[in-house]
Amino acid sequence: MFSVNDTGFYGKFGGAYVPEMLHASVEELRRCYLDISQSDDFQTEFRQLLRDFAGRPTPLFRANSLSEKYQAEIYLKREDLCHTGAHKINNTIGQILLAKRLGKKRIIAETGAGQHGVATATVCALLQLKCVVYMGAIDVKRQAPNVARMKMLGAEVRTAESGSKTLKDATNEAIRDWIANPSDTYYLIGSVVGPHPYPDMVTRFQSVISEEIKKQLLEKTGSENPTAVIACVGGGSNAAGAFYEYLNEKEVRLVAVEAAGKGVDSGESAATTYLGKPGIIHGSMTLLMQDEFGQITEPHSISAGLDYPGIGPLHAHLFDSGRAEFLSVTDDESMKAGLDLCRLEGIIPAIESAHALAALEKLKFKKDDVVVVNLSGRGDKDLQTYIDYFSI
Numbered sequence: 001m002f003s004v005n006d007t008g009f010y011g012k013f014g015g016a017y018v019p020e021m022l023h024a025s026v027e028e029l030r031r032c033y034l035d036i037s038q039s040d041d042f043q044t045e046f047r048q049l050l051r052d053f054a055g056r057p058t059p060l061f062r063a064n065s066l067s068e069k070y071q072a073e074i075y076l077k078r079e080d081l082c083h084t085g086a087h088k089i090n091n092t093i094g095q096i097l098l099a100k101r102l103g104k105k106r107i108i109a110e111t112g113a114g115q116h117g118v119a120t121a122t123v124c125a126l127l128q129l130k131c132v133v134y135m136g137a138i139d140v141k142r143q144a145p146n147v148a149r150m151k152m153l154g155a156e157v158r159t160a161e162s163g164s165k166t167l168k169d170a171t172n173e174a175i176r177d178w179i180a181n182p183s184d185t186y187y188l189i190g191s192v193v194g195p196h197p198y199p200d201m202v203t204r205f206q207s208v209i210s211e212e213i214k215k216q217l218l219e220k221t222g223s224e225n226p227t228a229v230i231a232c233v234g235g236g237s238n239a240a241g242a243f244y245e246y247l248n249e250k251e252v253r254l255v256a257v258e259a260a261g262k263g264v265d266s267g268e269s270a271a272t273t274y275l276g277k278p279g280i281i282h283g284s285m286t287l288l289m290q291d292e293f294g295q296i297t298e299p300h301s302i303s304a305g306l307d308y309p310g311i312g313p314l315h316a317h318l319f320d321s322g323r324a325e326f327l328s329v330t331d332d333e334s335m336k337a338g339l340d341l342c343r344l345e346g347i348i349p350a351i352e353s354a355h356a357l358a359a360l361e362k363l364k365f366k367k368d369d370v371v372v373v374n375l376s377g378r379g380d381k382d383l384q385t386y387i388d389y390f391s392i
């Protein structure tokens, strides 16, 4: 009911709205992604790299002080302990192994905050593939440390100077590159967005998160199923991974947390399900923030990874069908929750992940409810934002 159908739709959302020139490339991927990624040989290599390179399984940690504070059994899924500091590496390992099996020699990607670019450059270095990352000129300036990381790892960073010089302009350039180099180049998308089969493919690569949560919860609590799973949603890949094994377990509450920015009605927000309407972005029909003429509106969030005007089609369907609860958290609420985690548990979270933590304030639980918060990444990359915000 929540899996993608043959034409790439989740309910009304999804599909593959791509220019004619890309049809063959997307179709090649659609035809073979399941056969390749489900083969024994692929799974063996994928699992080995997740374990030995990315550091999986990541721990499921019972947060004692948080549990005391919120009067529930709170567990943190520690994606912040993955190599490169977030869940994104799960997906880049998967797609790059797939690209290799398709005989591709060159990987291209776009990145906004630079996190996906770093994860991509990392795995390209590991597997010795050429890597080109497109990034808007403004983002290149804003995210200098990540640009330096990508260069250290041997990637070429190409600056997009057109339009607003941010993520969507980088995306346009990456797509132009893919059109020009269809045979040797693989286009690596960093979240559960884009034309079919990307949302399903990325969801499957990230589903290792909920696969591990099930095993770990069974060991720790005697049941595979928690009362609730909470995750932040930018494009939606960490949430898709944390929800995947529970999609059809109706008694498990799925809670998706969007960035309200300065408030959902402030004009500076990234709360897509609250503000968005159906439309096409990045090759799929989904919910997106747009004006009355269908032009995409500029999102805002203090967290770079949530500063995106759409959500993946799976999430649009989870919202539409009511299977997941969507709520939003402001910049201020997330920053407070982030500092709380530092002080209560000794973990500095990414500001994206702090949005998921802030949802604990807004939900009601009973004392023996088991709540898993997906801690998607660590806060090192956000140190300057924390310092400026709290005048540390």
Ligand SMILES: *Cc1c(COP(=O)(O)O)cnc(C)c1O
Residues within 6 Å of the ligand: 085, 086, 087, 088, 115, 190, 191, 192, 232, 233, 234, 235, 236, 237, 238, 239, 305, 306, 350, 352, 353, 376, 377, 378
């Ligand atoms: C990129 C990122 C996100 C947002 O991306 P999703 O695809 O929604 O998971 C969330 N948390 C961290 C730490 C990130 O780097």
